[in-house]
Amino acid sequence: MVNVIWLFMILIGFLVALFFGDLEAATQAALDNAKYAVELCIGLLGIYALWLGLMRVAEKSGLVEAISKKMQGIMSFLFPDVPAGHPAMGAMTMNLIANMLGLGNAATPLGIKAMNELQRINKQKDVATHDMCMFLIINTSSVQLIPTTVIALRSAAGSLNPGEIVGTTLITTIISTLVGIIAAKMFRRLY
Amino acid sequence: MIEFIRILSITIMPGFIIFVLAYGHLKGVNVYETFIEGAKQGLTTVVRVFPYMMAMFVAIGVFRSSGAMDILIRILSPVTSLLGIPAEVLPLALMRPVSGMASTGILGDILKTYGPDSFVGRVASTLMGSTETIFYTLSIYFGAIGIKKIRYTLWASLLTDLAGLFASIIICSIVFGR
Numbered sequence A: 001m002v003n004v005i006w007l008f009m010i011l012i013g014f015l016v017a018l019f020f021g022d023l024e025a026a027t028q029a030a031l032d033n034a035k036y037a038v039e040l041c042i043g044l045l046g047i048y049a050l051w052l053g054l055m056r057v058a059e060k061s062g063l064v065e066a067i068s069k070k071m072q073g074i075m076s077f078l079f080p081d082v083p084a085g086h087p088a089m090g091a092m093t094m095n096l097i098a099n100m101l102g103l104g105n106a107a108t109p110l111g112i113k114a115m116n117e118l119q120r121i122n123k124q125k126d127v128a129t130h131d132m133c134m135f136l137i138i139n140t141s142s143v144q145l146i147p148t149t150v151i152a153l154r155s156a157a158g159s160l161n162p163g164e165i166v167g168t169t170l171i172t173t174i175i176s177t178l179v180g181i182i183a184a185k186m187f188r189r190l191y
Numbered sequence B: 001m002i003e004f005i006r007i008l009s010i011t012i013m014p015g016f017i018i019f020v021l022a023y024g025h026l027k028g029v030n031v032y033e034t035f036i037e038g039a040k041q042g043l044t045t046v047v048r049v050f051p052y053m054m055a056m057f058v059a060i061g062v063f064r065s066s067g068a069m070d071i072l073i074r075i076l077s078p079v080t081s082l083l084g085i086p087a088e089v090l091p092l093a094l095m096r097p098v099s100g101m102a103s104t105g106i107l108g109d110i111l112k113t114y115g116p117d118s119f120v121g122r123v124a125s126t127l128m129g130s131t132e133t134i135f136y137t138l139s140i141y142f143g144a145i146g147i148k149k150i151r152y153t154l155w156a157s158l159l160t161d162l163a164g165l166f167a168s169i170i171i172c173s174i175v176f177g178r
Helices: A002-019 A023-060 A063-070 A072-078 A087-100 A104-120 A130-140 A148-156 A162-190 B002-026 B031-065 B068-083 B087-095 B100-114 B119-130 B134-145 B153-176
Strands: none
Touching: A002 A023, A002 B031, A002 B068, A002 B100, A023 A063, A023 A148, A023 B002, A023 B031, A023 B100, A063 A087, A063 B002, A072 A087, A087 A104, A087 A130, A104 A130, A104 B134, A130 A162, A130 B134, A130 B153, A148 A162, A148 B100, A148 B119, A162 B002, A162 B119, A162 B153, B002 B031, B002 B153, B031 B068, B031 B100, B068 B087, B087 B100, B087 B119, B100 B119, B119 B153, B134 B153
């Protein structure tokens, strides 16, 4: 899909420039933006390194596990069909926390492990269970607490206050996640 | 409420940094060494992201400077103004569920073109941080275990995405003003 969109933007862009606009300016924009991508990535590098450093400390100190213990109550409300103490629960909790902290690399393998565990208690192996649906709906609604990439991009673009969107992002994330949880609970009754 | 969101924005980062480092230290972790160990991954992450960002950036540069973006925005503006969505944010809203890397590129372009501290820039930033790549996540997770029937997952996910879009516009209007 990205393949088609990307090709479309370049072809249509050059065609529009050829017939209606300025072809030289379009070529110049392509070269300028290639250069700007480098500047942006250098900006990203600092903030990524800072964040990944902190996250390594959070993992090694057992903070991630400590938070997951605190979340047992919410987890059994969200996933009522998973028996208490089942490994699926642990993997899902760790995945959600990794996502909250913006640890995308750690989150994906944990998420796949969670799906494998959920599949074991699934009776129809090609049909998703309600708990799988809920898990993925929460996952796709984004639960990230601090949007590091966005802050880095804003800072690279010369924002006077790159972090000012942290509060609005958090509130928005909470709203969209709640919408997802409510929708999943309602669909569960309907299906 | 607005004041609360502002204070949250200012305190959450330093609060989090202090908490993580203090917790690590109390648990007997050598925080400096561990921090360095993690920070090393920053370089590989950026190197991995770079080609995707550059590719999308070049495409958007051509698309925007040729005037094609303006044509697209004009075509879509009756719909977006009816719904109260700034038309400039729409390319990001459409790309966000499809690809994380591509939408990062679009956000970078929006911030560069309209400015990070403009209303459009703030809405785009909030939207980017509060929504996820739906199609990719669903195909990876369900694909890994061979699920064919995903039932209501896609619909509910798209609903959360739409909720995120409207919530980001409304909340940014309240907190920053249009």
